Amino acid sequence: MSKNSKVLNLRDKISGNEVDLSLSNLTEVPVRELALFPKATVVDLSCNNIISLPPEFCNLTHLVKVDLSKNQLICLPDELGNLVNLQHLDLYNNKLTVLPVSFSQLRSLKWLDLKDNPLEAGLAKAAGDCLDEKQCKQCASKVLQHMRALQDEVDRAREKRLLKEKELERKKEARKREKAEEKEKRRKEYNAHMAALAAQEQQKKKNEEKKKKNGQAAGDKKVVVESAPKPRRSLIGLMFKLLxxxxxxxxxxxxxxxxxxxxxxxxxxxxxxxxxxxxxxxxxxxxxxxxxxxxxxxxxxxxxxxxxxxxx
Incomplete structure (x- = not known):
């Protein structure tokens, strides 16, 4: 049951499809109790001290008419657009300055009263006066148009933000690919450099082996050349000694x-x-x-x- 002591038995407040909770000194809406009576499509919460509506209030999708006039509402929940069956909404004499963007989704709304609220200029101009049935219906229509325009702006801003995020992500992926390509390029250059060094080292070894072989051949040849004149030197020495x-x-x-x-x-x-x-x-x-x-x-x-x- 509700925390408000004066609402002891919600059933006593129901008459047909209407729930009368006006002048009950409420500071919050008894959402759980209202959810137990889905056939109660009309709720009068006027002349209370309600400051805000809980998000769970927007789950009462069976509501067709809601009177929240003469309260202390300073804002409405962002999920208000979930009340797809709402046709009549009285917000007279509250402290609202703006409406949630989801208000544009109340496609069934036919009647709206926003008098005596400190509305921002654009919303106040769209709302106009609500002094009779015709004006309140015009208020609902024009405010829905105004909120749909705001919704379009929000959607465009969201789309622009998403496009910007996608562009940033694309650039990030491009930079990542460039870094990967640069890394692969450096790796290939490093491998080529190491292969060149290995080839040079191998060629150096071949040259050293070739030089070593040539040196051995030259040494063998020198031995042969130097060993040949020995008999001649011996003969000359002998002749010199004889002389x-x-x-x-x-x-x-x-x-x-x-x-x-x-x-x-x-x-x-x-x-x-x-x-x-x-x-x-x-x-x-x-x-x-x-x-x-x-x-x-x-x-x-x-x-x-x-x-x-x-x-x-």
Missing amino acids: LLLLLGLVGVAAVCRMTDLQREAVCVPVNVAVDDGLTWAKRQEVVVRQLLQNLSSAAKEFLESTQTSKN
């Missing part, structure tokens, strides 16, 4: 024939003659060498003097 021994022998013979008593022997006569001739030739050559040295000294002296003169 040296021969010269030593000749010098020894000359010394014996020159300095011993054998110098008068027939064998030593030609040796002594050859030695004397050699000494004579050497003396002559000594004179020639001395003369050559004097000439070179004179020439050098003249060259130095001429050089000194040219410097001065």
Whole structure:
């Protein structure tokens, strides 16, 4: 049952299809109790202290006429459009400034009173006066048109927002693809770089192996080339040694024939003659060498003097 002590038995307030809860000092609507009487399509809640309607009130879709005049309503629930069977709505003398956008969905609404509410300018202009039945019907029609226009604006704004969100999502996906492509590109470049390094390393190893093989071949060839002249070197050395021994022998013979008593022997006569001739030739050559040295000294002296003169 309701929290309001004065509404002790809702059944006592029902007469046919009408529920009269006016002048009951209510601060809230007894939604649960009203839901128990779906045949009560007309509810009078006027002259109470109701500040707001709970969202559950909009589940009473069986309601056809609702009187909320002379209350303290400052707003209506966003779900108000769910009352698809509502035809008559009295909101006279409340504190409403705007209506929920879903108000445009009350397609069955034929009568509306919004007098004595601090409505915003556009809504007040659409509502006009409600001094008689005709004006209240016009109020319902014009307010529905006004709210449908607001609904269209809200829908367009929502659609624009959704399009913007989709565009942002598309750009986000595009950036994600670009990052993935860039990452794949860097990965391929890295793999190509590593493959090039591996190829260079392999080529370097091949070159080193080739150079090593060529070095071994050259070494073998050098060994062959160097080993071939050895008999020749041995032969030349042997001949040089023989020649040296021969010269030593000749010098020894000359010394014996020159300095011993054998110098008068027939064998030593030609040796002594050859030695004397050699000494004579050497003396002559000594004179020639001395003369050559004097000439070179004179020439050098003249060259130095001429050089000194040219410097001065």
